[in-house]
Amino acid sequence: MPDHVATEFREHEAEVRPDEPFTVTRSEDGRWYTVKGYCPTCRVDTVFRVSYGVLGPPKRLWGRGRRAPEPLTGDIPVYCQCGYPHAERPPESPDTGCGAFWDVPVPPPEPGAAP
Amino acid sequence: MRCLLGRAGPASRAGGGAVTDIAKKRYAQLGQQLQYDQLGTVRRQAEGWRNGLAGLTGLVGVVFVLKGRESVAGMPGGWRWVTALLLVLAFVLLLAGSLGAVRAANGQVGQRVWLTGDRLLSGILDEVERTQDALSTARRLSVAGLCAIVAAIAVSWLVPVETSASPGSSGPYVLVNTTGGVRCGELVLADPEAVTISTAGKKRWVRIPAADVRSVTPAARC
Ligand SMILES: [Zn+2]
Ligand SMILES: [Zn+2]
Numbered sequence: 001m002p003d004h005v006a007t008e009f010r011e012h013e014a015e016v017r018p019d020e021p022f023t024v025t026r027s028e029d030g031r032w033y034t035v036k037g038y039c040p041t042c043r044v045d046t047v048f049r050v051s052y053g054v055l056g057p058p059k060r061l062w063g064r065g066r067r068a069p070e071p072l073t074g075d076i077p078v079y080c081q082c083g084y085p086h087a088e089r090p091p092e093s094p095d096t097g098c099g100a101f102w103d104v105p106v107p108p109p110e111p112g113a114a115p
Numbered sequence: 116m117r118c119l120l121g122r123a124g125p126a127s128r129a130g131g132g133a134v135t136d137i138a139k140k141r142y143a144q145l146g147q148q149l150q151y152d153q154l155g156t157v158r159r160q161a162e163g164w165r166n167g168l169a170g171l172t173g174l175v176g177v178v179f180v181l182k183g184r185e186s187v188a189g190m191p192g193g194w195r196w197v198t199a200l201l202l203v204l205a206f207v208l209l210l211a212g213s214l215g216a217v218r219a220a221n222g223q224v225g226q227r228v229w230l231t232g233d234r235l236l237s238g239i240l241d242e243v244e245r246t247q248d249a250l251s252t253a254r255r256l257s258v259a260g261l262c263a264i265v266a267a268i269a270v271s272w273l274v275p276v277e278t279s280a281s282p283g284s285s286g287p288y289v290l291v292n293t294t295g296g297v298r299c300g301e302l303v304l305a306d307p308e309a310v311t312i313s314t315a316g317k318k319r320w321v322r323i324p325a326a327d328v329r330s331v332t333p334a335a336r337c
Contacts, residue, residue: 013135031240050146051240053153077143094144101140 004044004082007098009089014040014100022104024076030068033106039080041100048078048104075103154239157246161219164250168216168257172209175261179268194274201267208260215253219246288337292329299337 016022022037032051039046052069080097089095149156190198223245228238291298291310300312303320310323310331 011135011137011140013139029237032236049150049236051150051236053146053149053243077139079140079143094148101143 004084005042006084007042007086009086009093009095009099011095011099011101012041014102016040016102016104022078024104024106026071026109030071033072033076035076035078035104037104039082039098039100040102042080042082042084042086042098044082044084046078046080046082046097048076048081050076071109072106073108075105078102078104153243154246157243158220158222161216161246161250164254165213165216165220168212168253171261172213172257175264179264190271190274194270198267198270201263201270205260205263205267208256208263212253212256212260215249215256219250219253222246288334290332290334290337291323292332293323293327294329295327298323299334302331305331 016037017040020038020040022035025034025036026032027034030052032049035048035050036045038044050072079095079101080099081095082097084097086098089099222242226242228234288299289302289310289312291300291312298312298314298321300314300321302310303313304311307325309325310328311320312323313320314337
C-alpha cells in the first residue's frame with residue numbers, strides 16, 4: 001500500500017494509473033455507487049460515493065415498491081477526498097483532498113446482477 | 116453551490132498530461148453537495164407545489180362562490196344529488212391532496228431511522244422517494260378534486276331551474292310576521308299604511324297596519 005504523498009493542493013485532472021484501477025461497486029438496492037482506489041496524485045486510497053438523486057425523473061406511475069434506478073453508464077468523475085492536509089489548499093475550498101480529479105469508467109452491469 | 120461553480124480555482128494552470136476541465140470537478144462537487152442537500156431540495160420543491168395547489172384550489176373555490184348557483188334549491192332532485200356528491204367528492208379529494216402536499220413538504224410525523232451514516236443515506240433516499248410519491252399523489256388528487264368542483268359548477272349552471280312560480284293552486288302566499296304573531300295568506304295589497312292579505316280561501320281580507328308588520332316573506336303554502 002503506497003504511503004501518502006504530501007503534494008501541494010492543486011486542482012488538476014489526473015490520469016488513472018493502469019496498474020491501480022479503481023473498483024466501482026453498486027449498492028445492493030442499486031441506489032448508489034462506491035468508487036474505491038488510490039488517488040493518482042497523492043497515492044492514498046480514497047472512497048467516492050455517488051447516489052441516485054432528486055434530479056432524476058419519476059419512473060413509475062402507480063406501482064409500489066422500491067425503485068432501482070437504471071444502472072449508471074459512462075464515467076464517474078471522481079475527485080480526491082483523501083482527508084490529508086495538503087499545502088496551499090484555500091480555506092474556503094470544500095475539498096478534503098489534494099485537488100486531483102479523474103474519470104473512472106463504470107463497468108457494465110453483469111447479467112443476473114441487480115437490475 | 117453557485118459560488119462553488121463560479122469560483123475558478125487555482126487550477127487554470129495547465130497540469131501535466133491531461134487538460135484540466137475544472138467544470139467537471141465543480142459538477143462532481145455539486146453532485147456530492149446535492150447528495151447531502153437533496154432532502155431539503157425535495158422539501159422546498161414540495162413546498163412550492165403545496166402553495167401552488169393551495170392557490171389553485173382557492174381560485175376555483177372563489178369562482179364557485181362567485182359564479183355558482185346560490186343554492187341547489189331550485190334543481191331537480193336527481194341533479195341536486197349529483198351536485199352534492201360532486202362537492203363531497205371534491206372536498207374529500209382536495210382534503211387528501213392538501214394533506215399529501217403538506218406531508219410532502221414537511222415530512223411524516225414520527226418517522227425515525229438509525230442515524231448511522233449508511234442508514235441515514237438510505238433513509239434520506241427513501242424519504243426523497245416517499246416525498247416525491249406523496250407529492251405526485253397529492254397533485255393527482257388535487258387535480259381530480261378541482262375537476263369535481265368544476266363539474267359541480269357546470270351542473271349548477273346547465274341544469275334547468277324548476278319553474279318555481281307555477282300557477283294554479285299553490286298561489287304566491289306570504290308569511291307576515293307581526294307584533295301579534297305570524298299571519299299567512301295571499302297577498303292582496305301592500306301600501307304605505309298596511310299590508311292586506313286574504314286568508315281562509317280568499318273569503319276574508321285581513322288588513323295589517325304597517326306599524327305592526329315586522330317582516331313579509333314569500334311562502335309556497337301556509
Ligand atoms: Zn492527499
Ligand atoms: Zn489525492
